[in-house]
Amino acid sequence: AQKITQTQPGMFVQEKEAVTLDCTYDTSDPSYGLFWYKQPSSGEMIFLIYQGSYDQQNATEGRYSLNFQKARKSANLVISASQLGDSAMYFCAVLGSARQLTFGSGTQLTVLP
Amino acid sequence: KAGVTQTPRYLIKTRGQQVTLSCSPISGHRSVSWYQQTPGQGLQFLFEYFSETQRNKGNFPGRFSGRQFSNSRSEMNVSTLELGDSALYLCASSPLGRESQNIQYFGAGTRLSVL
Numbered sequence: 746a747q748k749i750t751q752t753q754p755g756m757f758v759q760e761k762e763a764v765t766l767d768c769t770y771d772t773s774d775p776s777y778g779l780f781w782y783k784q785p786s787s788g789e790m791i792f793l794i795y796q797g798s799y800d801q802q803n804a805t806e807g808r809y810s811l812n813f814q815k816a817r818k819s820a821n822l823v824i825s826a827s828q829l830g831d832s833a834m835y836f837c838a839v840l841g842s843a844r845q846l847t848f849g850s851g852t853q854l855t856v857l858p
Numbered sequence: 859k860a861g862v863t864q865t866p867r868y869l870i871k872t873r874g875q876q877v878t879l880s881c882s883p884i885s886g887h888r889s890v891s892w893y894q895q896t897p898g899q900g901l902q903f904l905f906e907y908f909s910e911t912q913r914n915k916g917n918f919p920g921r922f923s924g925r926q927f928s929n930s931r932s933e934m935n936v937s938t939l940e941l942g943d944s945a946l947y948l949c950a951s952s953p954l955g956r957e958s959q960n961i962q963y964f965g966a967g968t969r970l971s972v973l
Contacts, residue, residue, distance in 0.1 A: 778960075778961075780961070780962075782964070787966065788946055788948075788966060788967045788969065789964060789965070789966040789967065790948055790950070790964035790967075791964070792961055792962070792963055792964070795961055836901065840960065840962075843914060844889075844891075844906055844913065844914055844960070845891065845903040845906060845914055845916065846891070846893070846901075846903065846950075846962060847903070848900060848901040849900075850900055851900070
């Protein structure tokens with residue numbers, strides 16, 4: 746069984762500032778993938794970034810980076826230079842051998858002008 | 859390249875009816891997964907199809923079923939609708955690859971309301 750914990754139901758950040766969204770996970774799979782998705786109010790789930798469990802380096806995609814600490818089982822998302830359009834729900838998810846994504850409860854991010 | 863397309867976007871049904879939702883994956887993707895999202899339960903996995911075969915199923919009653927066609931398009935069906943089936947239903951497609959690397963790309967979802 747897999748579990749994702751996102752302890753921040755809501756976060757506020759000032760425009761142009763950086764923000765870190767927390768995610769811890771639990772899985773018994775030796776090989777797994779960690780994902781972050783963004784869900785605006787329209788409902789579409791937008792893929793942001795992926796980290797493999799055996800990847801040595803932290804993943805980066807533009808303004809998004811994933812702070813992966815395997816021993817602590819954490820996979821925090823860092824968004825640099827926040828923009829108003831970043832306001833959305835953010836989900837952390839894990840994919841293992843069962844090929845199904847297990848999602849956390851999400852963090853609602855609000856970017857303030 | 860077109861993304862994942864889900865139709866219809868919105869649906870209103872009454873209790874006891876049945877409903878069919880459609881999903882067209884990204885061209886070349888052969889795996890299609892379905893998820894249900896509700897305020898109370900969050901995002902939950904329904905099932906996954908690959909090459910017209912259901913490979914994995916979540917913990918949902920038999921009223922929830924699906925299928926995949928030879929062109930990888932998928933449908934899910936819910937029979938005897940209940941009020942609790944009101945949800946956003948999301949479809950995701952992914953390419954072949956090492957299992958844990960299969961990035962799932964989602965459609966915009968179908969919002970089902972059961973009255």
